[in-house]
Amino acid sequence: MTGREPAVEKRTLPLPEPGLGDNRSPEKRLRDSLGNFYSEPVFIPLETARKLPKVLKQGDFDVDAVAVFGECGWNVAEVSPSGTLSGIYGMAIDLGSTSVVFYLADLETGETVRTLSLENPQREHGEDILDRILFAGRGGLSTLQKEAVDLINKAVTELTEKEGISADSIYYCTVAGNTTMCHFLLALDPSHICREPYIPAVNKFDLLRPAELGIRMHPQGLIYVLPNVGSYFGGDLLAGILASGMFQEEKISMLVDVGTNAEVVLGNKDWLVACAGAAGPALEGGILSCGMRAQEGAVERIKISPDNFSVRYETIGGTPPRGLCGSAIIDLLAEMFRAGLVDPTGKLMPDKAPERFRKIDEEWAFVVADEDETGTGRPVYITQSDIKNLIRSKGAMYTILNVVIQSVGITFQDIDNFYVAGAFGNYIDPENAITIGMLPDVALETFKGLGNSAGMGAVKVLLDRNARKELDEICERITYLEMNVRGDFMNQLTGALFLPHTDLSRFPTVAKRLNLQ
């Protein structure tokens, strides 16, 4: 970790003892001593000042001090006689609408020592985040906030107990979430996120004290909520930009968060263009007949034999299948397309392999797993309507990417790195995503799964005191395209509602491989 500039530092300071000609107070003594290390101002909160004289006495003027990097200097959050202070920790939070992931990091080593994923209890007010905004508008905002805070405190309890440390050892907490989730956490009015003028209450959140939210951690610690650049471009995405490093590179990168909302950033160290638009929930499996989240029993990989149309699949945990998660859905559509089980318009071709199709609720469905092999007693399948939905979502996704590319006058071929983030970004098979025309037809090695980029970015902020400034700079540099109001989006979408696209010259590799014309 050479060269790292931590946001929280523990220093053992041998302070000079008072004497003739040195009548400085303990406070001044400590401030001067830290001033040797820091060019920024040093602040000593009242609580620290109160305990300092006794600490100096007990430690014989050798003191451990914990300094947290604030808005404009270092806050000395804790002092203790030298050698008596346990470790210093930080917690990064990926505040997702479905799951909230917590990372406990040892701030001295920079290592993440524990992670924990908890279900977001706000889901009871709506799986769809818009339902939660409506709930907030009906007086539920404080409930949503309390649920978020309680969840964080639950995680603090669990992580610190398992690690055998005290909650007071957590001095810094960073939160990356989408704009709405951050508004819930801070009890900020989210109502205009989803209606005119489609703006959040806050873009940039100032540093918070734990008491302002009621978070269990060191009371003199700080909480940082990553900023957003709009209603549909939140701190989770900014965390991804930070985690990818694309904002510092000469080469051009595209970062895509695949989900109900498609969020895209394009750029390099000189410029950044961002856009977000509704791709629909189909890509996440949400609204499909047999869609499910990526949990035990979810099919995550699918292969279809082009010869006998037999289906091979893998499930999470290796248990009998219960449904299809996002990555499997993309695999499935691509494989069906390759095998000719669906035509370029998305129409199912049941005659091609009658043994794999059946009518369910009066429409054709392709069966991935029969009822006798699933974990639910019901078959796992995809219907004609599902596929229509899916094509609309993948088409919207591609169109958003294309609009962004066109807005800066480049082509997909100019992109050196194509980062795929989001809940299942790491699990998407890029070749299959290209085959269905969801992602552009660029060289496969261009694609890089970013993993949980929101969490990674939040951890980066936790460890690097320059990251907040970098995020501010990113926010200032980003040009945000309002997708919802761009006429060319609707025009372009039409062509993208085919597999892979009406304009096959955009997908030469797919056309060549599948012999399309």
Next chain:
Amino acid sequence: MTGREPAVEKRTLPLPEPGLGDNRSPEKRLRDSLGNFYSEPVFIPLETARKLPKVLKQGDFDVDAVAVFGECGWNVAEVSPSGTLSGIYGMAIDLGSTSVVFYLADLETGETVRTLSLENPQREHGEDILDRILFAGRGGLSTLQKEAVDLINKAVTELTEKEGISADSIYYCTVAGNTTMCHFLLALDPSHICREPYIPAVNKFDLLRPAELGIRMHPQGLIYVLPNVGSYFGGDLLAGILASGMFQEEKISMLVDVGTNAEVVLGNKDWLVACAGAAGPALEGGILSCGMRAQEGAVERIKISPDNFSVRYETIGGTPPRGLCGSAIIDLLAEMFRAGLVDPTGKLMPDKAPERFRKIDEEWAFVVADEDETGTGRPVYITQSDIKNLIRSKGAMYTILNVVIQSVGITFQDIDNFYVAGAFGNYIDPENAITIGMLPDVALETFKGLGNSAGMGAVKVLLDRNARKELDEICERITYLEMNVRGDFMNQLTGALFLPHTDLSRFPTVAKRLNLQ
């Protein structure tokens, strides 16, 4: 008030409405708008951010914002639809050990609109501040703090009710007090102020939020406690330096706070030397047989006829005399010395005017007022022991001034302004103070009473956002002389235990006028 740079500002801001190409949040909109006025960062507390969207809607994007100058930028403490916000106020506090004086200032005009003086309830734990420190050491610190805070809140209630404003209109509070009083207010351990190593817990207090102390004012406002440069050189004195302006002048000034502790500052814009030492309580009247504080019935002026030794006096309020306050004691000793009723060693000369002397408790006393003319039914007088005490105090005072002068290698004649501060600084007759050898024999026009310099300085800080920085610079520049440990003090004191001094060449004017040799 041209050119004033206020620490709190109210601004009416017409904010641009959101629209195509401007999707900034209310927070960003406000921050950007204030950024046009301020080069420092603008911080928007969560509470402000929470109410901002509604305020913008109600005010049709015309908003009144109150910004308070914090450690490193402006905190937007309040927002309100344009035209709906009442005035902005500040409160300066002279936190004295006997009386606490409050100044309510209109921060828009810079005028002090009301003042209030309340007795310090901590006196019940000891008139002498050392007794209160001992009380704090016996577990009384939180009681002392609560009493200070309750007193401040009482003043807030009284001042705001009389002015017809809300406590939330107070956005800034400044406190000037001696080091011990400030430690009580902040519940900081004062024990080492009065014992080894004779240092306070804190020299520089960081800005505080009202909730940290429980002060009734705007919750997003700030509290500033003036710093100190040592146990016996507190924020009250620094306020005096600030109020006098001596730290900005070419000419050399001396500032003396006359009281139980003699506190002295000498210097100009290039250098400052300070010193404090115990002068004893006699100068304030405290321990004298008939000493009293400057309240109704206290004799404040005394003249003795050199012919018939008749005594003329003036009392505060013009009521029958009840005792002698500080200024009268200095007058009395000077007049007695001039009239030959006391010799240069301080020995009373009862033979000179037998009708004015009587034996009280077996020692000689000079009677200022007979029992039949006083308000107590007992005579007002000064005893031989009183005079010995008084001479020790005035001798200590002079010696402290002299040690400071000598430390920088100048003489009293080099001083252009001699500021007398403190409880009765304004009331001392400089000529009489010189006659008894308490103040140096310099031209009378050199002396300038500063009035309540602590309060004046606290008000200055309230109105001027640069004052805190000036105080920090003053603290850094001051060289503090440790009087208690300087051997030359004791050597020099001996000569000062005479009226006016054993070395008459130091008091040429007195020697000439009184024909001394």
